[in-house]
Amino acid sequence: xxxxxxxxxxxxxxVRDVPSGRSTPQRAAVLRVLAACPDFVSAQExxxxxxxxxxxxxLTTVYRSVQALERAGLLDVVRDDxxxxxxxxRPAAGHRHYLICRDCGRSQSVDADVVEEWAERVGECTGFxxxxxxxxxxGVCARCRVGS
Amino acid sequence: xxxxxxxxxxxxxxVRDVPSGRSTPQRAAVLRVLAACPDFVSAQExxxxxxxxxxxxxLTTVYRSVQALERAGLLDVVRDDxxxxxxxxRPAAGHRHYLICRDCGRSQSVDADVVEEWAERVGECTGFxxxxxxxxxxGVCARCRVGS
DNA sequence: CGCTAGATGACAATGATTTCCACGTCCAGG
DNA sequence: CCTGGACGTGGAAATCATTGTCATCTAGCG
Ligand SMILES: [Mn+2]
Ligand SMILES: [Mn+2]
Ligand SMILES: [Zn+2]
Ligand SMILES: [Zn+2]
Numbered sequence: 001x002x003x004x005x006x007x008x009x010x011x012x013x014x015v016r017d018v019p020s021g022r023s024t025p026q027r028a029a030v031l032r033v034l035a036a037c038p039d040f041v042s043a044q045e046x047x048x049x050x051x052x053x054x055x056x057x058x059l060t061t062v063y064r065s066v067q068a069l070e071r072a073g074l075l076d077v078v079r080d081d082x083x084x085x086x087x088x089x090r091p092a093a094g095h096r097h098y099l100i101c102r103d104c105g106r107s108q109s110v111d112a113d114v115v116e117e118w119a120e121r122v123g124e125c126t127g128f129x130x131x132x133x134x135x136x137x138x139g140v141c142a143r144c145r146v147g148s
Numbered sequence: 149x150x151x152x153x154x155x156x157x158x159x160x161x162x163v164r165d166v167p168s169g170r171s172t173p174q175r176a177a178v179l180r181v182l183a184a185c186p187d188f189v190s191a192q193e194x195x196x197x198x199x200x201x202x203x204x205x206x207l208t209t210v211y212r213s214v215q216a217l218e219r220a221g222l223l224d225v226v227r228d229d230x231x232x233x234x235x236x237x238r239p240a241a242g243h244r245h246y247l248i249c250r251d252c253g254r255s256q257s258v259d260a261d262v263v264e265e266w267a268e269r270v271g272e273c274t275g276f277x278x279x280x281x282x283x284x285x286x287g288v289c290a291r292c293r294v295g296s
Numbered sequence: 297c298g299c300t301a302g303a304t305g306a307c308a309a310t311g312a313t314t315t316c317c318a319c320g321t322c323c324a325g326g
Numbered sequence: 327c328c329t330g331g332a333c334g335t336g337g338a339a340a341t342c343a344t345t346g347t348c349a350t351c352t353a354g355c356g
Contacts (some may be wrong), residue, residue: 022322022333044312058336063313079227084312099274110273114266122258126247128287135283135286137267139276170302170353192343206305211344232343 010029030065031074031089039107040078040086040100078136099137103144110137169216177203178213179222179237187255188226188234188248226284247285249293258285 003144033049034041047062066087069075075087076096090096091109100107115135123131169175181197182189189197195210214235217223223235224244238244240255263283265270271279 021219024321042312060225060314060336060338061334064334068270096349099270099276099279101276102278107342110270110274112266113190115263115283118262120259122247122285123287124260126287127290128247128249128285129290129293131247131285131287133283133285135263135281137279137281139274139279142275142277146241172303172353173306190343208305208345209303212303231320 013031026055026057026061027065027068029053029057030062031066031069034069034075034087034089038097039087040076040088042083042086044079046087049091097135097137101141102138103140106141106143170222170271174203174209175213175216177205178202182217182223182235182237185236187253188224188236188246190228190231190234194235200204204292227282245283245285247287248290249289250286251288252287258286 006085030046033046033053033055035047037046043066044059046066047057047059050057050062056081066074066075066085070087073112074090076090076098078086078088078098080086088107096109097112097115098107099110112135115133119133120132123129151294176266178194181194181201181203182252185194185197186220189212191211192207194214195205198205214223214233218225218226218235222238224238224246226246226248228234236255245258245260245263246255247258262282267279267281271277
């Protein structure tokens with residue numbers, strides 16, 4: 001099965017970063033489609049988009065790919081109440097937080113330094129170690145507010 | 149089926165707060181067991197504990213009860229990575245955040261005023277309305293660290 | 297005491313994710 | 327060149343929390 005032409009350099013780099021990973025056309029395709037998605041997508045949506053792109057790939061493999069990419073820290077994950085996990089290519093370095101529209105799914109990243117510092121302090125004060133955090137903001141974006 | 153003796157006053161009060169709710173033995177039992185649980189529990193665990201208490205109640209009803217209680221704001225909810233939602237009776241008033249041990253599940257509430265203010269500010273600055281947030285902290289508690 | 301909207305619970309259905317497993321693909325020796 | 331085995335793939339089946347269905351019950355009111 002043909003999976004796609006040359007990779008846009010940056011994507012090829014990312015493929016290489018996946019740990020214990022052999023480079024396969026499928027993984028490259030997942031990463032390529034992911035790179036073209038501005039917003040969070042579910043594994044299933046990803047699968048559909050890949051199919052629409054003419055890429056034949058098993059849903060199982062899509063799941064495995066996003067799992068690997070998540071472990072590798074290349075994806076941000078967010079959990080929707082209705083569906084399961086939603087994935088998005090991590091824009092820059094490090095970990096970020098997003099404000100997501102509950103209506104249309106549009107997302108924008110927010111500056112959460114305040115929270116990062118606070119979380120670190122909490123770790124120190126409580127006797128807990130290896131403190132991690134999940135922070136999700138949801139709301140209704142300006143565009144969806146008028147449309148309602 | 150016998151559901152239990154007299155309700156510990158406070159629980160009876162809470163039952164009354166459930167919106168559009170009729171007072172049934174099952175709901176009272178759910179709330180009573182929930183009040184006796186120091187940590188977060190899943191709907192299924194709740195069902196098991198009820199059974200252990202000699203309360204015969206359908207799993208479906210347990211789910212409906214926690215849903216109603218969540219809507220009524222009487223429960224705090226967090227989402228476990230593996231299982232689904234975990235519930236706990238909301239200790240005092242308003243919304244809180246917790247630091248949960250990834251090993252043993254023990255939880256303690258944290259003071260997140262800083263984050264609350266920050267979240268409000270984000271809402272104002274981004275043009276989003278009705279901004280809500282989910283914030284969960286996880287770590288390894290002191291007790292589990294030595295035990296590992 | 298009846299009536300009825302609301303509540304219950306056994307069972308089936310849903311749906312995302314995972315597990316199985318038989319089959320490809322790649323590469324390091326021989 | 328072969329060949330073995332480790333890794334990757336993907337269809338199908340399994341898992342599992344949660345929700346829907348629907349016949350039956352009951353709390354609460356007049
Ligand atoms: Mn953060
Ligand atoms: Mn908060
Ligand atoms: Zn929107
Ligand atoms: Zn612990």
